[in-house]
Amino acid sequence: MVDTSLVNKTGSVKSFAPPQDTSKLQVRFSGDVTAQGQWNHRTGALPFLAASDGSSRLVADLNLDVALASGQRALLTGEIDHEGSADTASFHLREAFVDFDLGKTVYVRAGKQVLQWGRGLLWTPTDLVNVEGKSLVPRAGSLEGSTGLRLLVPLGQRSNLTGFVNLAKVTDADSLSGAARLEGVVGPVEVAASGWVKPNRPHALGLDASTGVQGIDLQAGALWISGDLLPHAQLVDGKWTLVQDDDRPQVRASAGIGKGFKVSGVPDRLRIDLEGYWNSRGYAADFLTDGSIHPYAVPQQLSLPPSLANLAKNSVLGNYLKGDTAGSAATFAIKNGLYRANQFGRAYVAAMASFQRFVLEDMTLSLQGLGNVQDGSGLATAGISWSGMHGFFWSATGYWFWGDPLTEFALSGTGPALDLRAGVRF
Numbered sequence: 001m002v003d004t005s006l007v008n009k010t011g012s013v014k015s016f017a018p019p020q021d022t023s024k025l026q027v028r029f030s031g032d033v034t035a036q037g038q039w040n041h042r043t044g045a046l047p048f049l050a051a052s053d054g055s056s057r058l059v060a061d062l063n064l065d066v067a068l069a070s071g072q073r074a075l076l077t078g079e080i081d082h083e084g085s086a087d088t089a090s091f092h093l094r095e096a097f098v099d100f101d102l103g104k105t106v107y108v109r110a111g112k113q114v115l116q117w118g119r120g121l122l123w124t125p126t127d128l129v130n131v132e133g134k135s136l137v138p139r140a141g142s143l144e145g146s147t148g149l150r151l152l153v154p155l156g157q158r159s160n161l162t163g164f165v166n167l168a169k170v171t172d173a174d175s176l177s178g179a180a181r182l183e184g185v186v187g188p189v190e191v192a193a194s195g196w197v198k199p200n201r202p203h204a205l206g207l208d209a210s211t212g213v214q215g216i217d218l219q220a221g222a223l224w225i226s227g228d229l230l231p232h233a234q235l236v237d238g239k240w241t242l243v244q245d246d247d248r249p250q251v252r253a254s255a256g257i258g259k260g261f262k263v264s265g266v267p268d269r270l271r272i273d274l275e276g277y278w279n280s281r282g283y284a285a286d287f288l289t290d291g292s293i294h295p296y297a298v299p300q301q302l303s304l305p306p307s308l309a310n311l312a313k314n315s316v317l318g319n320y321l322k323g324d325t326a327g328s329a330a331t332f333a334i335k336n337g338l339y340r341a342n343q344f345g346r347a348y349v350a351a352m353a354s355f356q357r358f359v360l361e362d363m364t365l366s367l368q369g370l371g372n373v374q375d376g377s378g379l380a381t382a383g384i385s386w387s388g389m390h391g392f393f394w395s396a397t398g399y400w401f402w403g404d405p406l407t408e409f410a411l412s413g414t415g416p417a418l419d420l421r422a423g424v425r426f
Helices: 306-313 329-335
Strands: 026-040 054-067 073-083 088-102 106-113 146-154 159-166 177-186 189-197 204-213 216-225 232-236 239-243 250-263 266-279 294-300 324-327 347-356 363-372 378-387 392-402 415-425
Touching: 232 329, 324 329
Parallel strands: 239 294
Antiparallel strands: 026 054, 026 415, 054 073, 073 088, 088 106, 106 146, 146 159, 159 177, 177 189, 189 204, 204 216, 216 250, 232 239, 250 266, 266 347, 294 324, 347 363, 363 378, 378 392, 392 415
């Protein structure tokens, strides 16, 4: 597929090249099908977060890429998910956009799209555009795109200006929001400045950069926000309340260091990365661990899709899934959708290592760890993956979750879990 994104997965700037002319229409169809099985033996979970002992899924991604001889292009990415335990299937439109240019000066992408915005392997604090964040082990399937209009203006050979207007759920001009990103190369450093604005809402300014020093890769990013973009859980007069303070400045920042090592004559066969994240508006360590019950300012109810509505009839889960008037900090936060993995607390660290050509030519061994610095909880993964030249692939990843009761990574229990995948790319 033709990729006109500005920044690649590691954050380095791409030179922008418009699609080349061809003599005829090009239509390409691609995708992948993944069978996934999971085993879980975690214990001590909150009742409404406890996972089943095992589950299975089948995920199919289908891409239709159409390029015209005149340079325009359209892409559709659809995903079909089949959940084995419920024997139900669902369809998701992950991306759907059209590419065209205005006088070879402004390059436009209109529709639902995944944008390259910011730097970082696990945390990209300057990215307020994409709707789906990163994780240690990517889920099966494609990333969810953001609906909007992207404008890209090349500024010479070493810099670019990107603008994005978010059109999701926009009903009038007051609900429009937009972001801009100016990036370029200054000596050995790739640097970018970005901003986000929406009428009558807090605004944000960010800066990120990456460089290499004697074979060591360095990257960092920081974002300043003038107030709360989303509601925050807080005790007000002894009641759990959703508070949105538009005048409370806050900072999000990340930094990472990585290096590839030559092993047995193969460059970058071993890769090690370290990354950290800070969120000044994150919740303190004792927010979740304080299990004391307080009334809710407004009765809460965890919304469920129709296919899972029968869970509310279960006597054990009923008190959590039905509307109630009091609860702990954890139940209040989760029922209001406030929990964001790896960004809920204030400080995190992560370590990631990969070893290519492990035993077999196309096999990779990966070891990863992620921890909440404040509450001491975390998870570690160890995985082996193999991808053949004819499109078949498989992977096996083991997880271990640890932490005291009610700490972040122990909310769904502590102990081991296993993820097995096999599939075909075409």
